[in-house]
Amino acid sequence: MNQSKILKDLISDNLVSDPNGARGRLLKEAARLFRDKGYERTTVRDLAAAVGIQSGSLFHHFRTKEEILKAVMVETIRLNTALMQAAVDAAPTSQEKLRALVRAELESVNGQTGEAMAVLVFEWRSLAEESQADVLELRDIYEKLWLDTLESLRQEGRLLADPFVVRRMLTGALSWTVTWYRPERGGLTLDGLTDQTMAMMGFAPGA
Amino acid sequence: MNQSKILKDLISDNLVSDPNGARGRLLKEAARLFRDKGYERTTVRDLAAAVGIQSGSLFHHFRTKEEILKAVMVETIRLNTALMQAAVDAAPTSQEKLRALVRAELESVNGQTGEAMAVLVFEWRSLAEESQADVLELRDIYEKLWLDTLESLRQEGRLLADPFVVRRMLTGALSWTVTWYRPERGGLTLDGLTDQTMAMMGFAPGA
């Protein structure tokens, strides 16, 4: 199952918005603005201007500004859970599953959905506590993918550290790439960056 | 040279504010508030109330709110550069130097100066661009400590990945601990967490 097929399925199930529709376009622009300027510094007037409507008209689609932030996060997490699930299923061994997860997360963070993923990481505090709980529930689903894979490696003796700790370290390390990784300069590709991440943990490429 | 000696030297050189003075107390409270609520959500009235003065009186000590943010960052980076320098100097081998750096950064992030370090990481965007340049200059000094150490390990064949990439991965991973590491629960000490970090990279403890 390829990536665009996964996206289409989610759209037809109403789990993520069609990026060509009004709602989807707004969420895309919102993600970009929230990442670039931060949620607090982005005004509803900025958001409205980005999609060419008046600020008041936003509230026809969303009840509050915070609902926009939550929608960005929820839809992003849904899409990426599906992508990661597919990546894991396609890989045969534990080490290859880990590589697939690292690669998928790097792509989430630095690719198409990068803006939204950055928002998920850096604008967490701006979500109301009640909304945080809802999003956390979704996040647990895909955290399990990581933990199962890391647990297998641990049992195979190929990982020295605690899977829980490693997952959290990787969350930080991979998310942080959004602040410095620029594929257009330096010649480091996403595959190259994936190899470097694996190498950092002592996994030689192709082994 | 122990930690409180280092702090005292910096204070007498006017490089960091005495935490008992008016300015130092404000910066400490500011760091806490900025970490807890974010820079934008923290008002000058919040800051003033935290040290028991009127909001207008803040501007007797600082010209703008942003100047407070910058001061938090600059003083934190100065202190931690000095602490890291001491930690590296005290360790004999490359691996022990790396362990000392990891340990020192974990302590910066999760210990006394943790609030300010979290601000340095997560409130970066709220700094005006001009201020960012000033702080970046200071940061380069202590980044060099890391790169020199990682470069040595690389040449010894004990590190498979590129030092630049590893340092950035570690920046993310270690900073991120501030969002989940709670020494009071779970029984994982800072030393334990340091061991886990080293183990993740394939360095067994005490080797």
Added chain:
DNA sequence: CAATACCAAGCAAGCGCTTGGTTTGTAAAC
């Protein structure tokens, strides 16, 4: 008696959001 530290009051600007009314898309009714 000067400098430093502070207070009380408030201003101008910007914020999220509301309101009442108009346009646009769609599809059944005639």
Added chain:
DNA sequence: GTTTACAAACCAAGCGCTTGCTTGGTATTG
């Protein structure tokens, strides 16, 4: 194939509130 009906999408205006910061004056300190 034009008319009617109606909801969805949007605009223009602005309200009530909060924001960072200023001002003019008063204690406090060496």
